[in-house]
Amino acid sequence: MPRLAYLSMWPGYCFRERDNSLATQDHRPTTELQQILANARQEWTTSPAYHKIRHCLDTAPSRNLTKVVAFALGSMFLDSQTNEHSTLQHAFLSTLPGLVSPVAKSGEFNIFAQDPLYCLRDKQVLQAENITVLDDPLGFLEVDESTVGLSIGPDCPVKEIILDISRPAVIIWEAWKCVDPI
Numbered sequence: 001m002p003r004l005a006y007l008s009m010w011p012g013y014c015f016r017e018r019d020n021s022l023a024t025q026d027h028r029p030t031t032e033l034q035q036i037l038a039n040a041r042q043e044w045t046t047s048p049a050y051h052k053i054r055h056c057l058d059t060a061p062s063r064n065l066t067k068v069v070a071f072a073l074g075s076m077f078l079d080s081q082t083n084e085h086s087t088l089q090h091a092f093l094s095t096l097p098g099l100v101s102p103v104a105k106s107g108e109f110n111i112f113a114q115d116p117l118y119c120l121r122d123k124q125v126l127q128a129e130n131i132t133v134l135d136d137p138l139g140f141l142e143v144d145e146s147t148v149g150l151s152i153g154p155d156c157p158v159k160e161i162i163l164d165i166s167r168p169a170v171i172i173w174e175a176w177k178c179v180d181p182i
Helices: 030-045 048-058 084-100 120-128 138-142 158-165
Strands: 067-071 110-114 131-133 147-152 170-174
Touching (some): 030 048, 030 120, 084 131, 158 170
Parallel strands (some): 110 131
């Protein structure tokens, strides 16, 4: 007779099926979507958070940094709507090479992003920004000791997966805090 392990909680997850067909894609011109990201970048670079991060990185010891890999930043333009949080996070991603350049010993950076929610329009805008979109698990495999890892409020264990695979030089991480209304 097999013995069953006792677990006081039941593991589970939320699942939302989405239609990634062209019928649900944002139909605004790519140039308009690029302008939305440029406006978000302008907002980001004038924010207090940007200047705090810039100060932290300016005072950090020099490292051999060659790439930035971002995880779970979300879709910017899903279902003909602009996700402001995701757009601002991608604006942060696009400014990271400039932020870490004082710390980096190497001059050229590659920027990668991985998120299963990316739609065709997201990929087009990111490609125009010289950000390479990677499918799962290629982003995780890209991380090494010369990487800046970025993930803001993921709903999967990104940090744990990254640290099981390698030791990136820098991890920029923000976890969402859930406030219990009770």
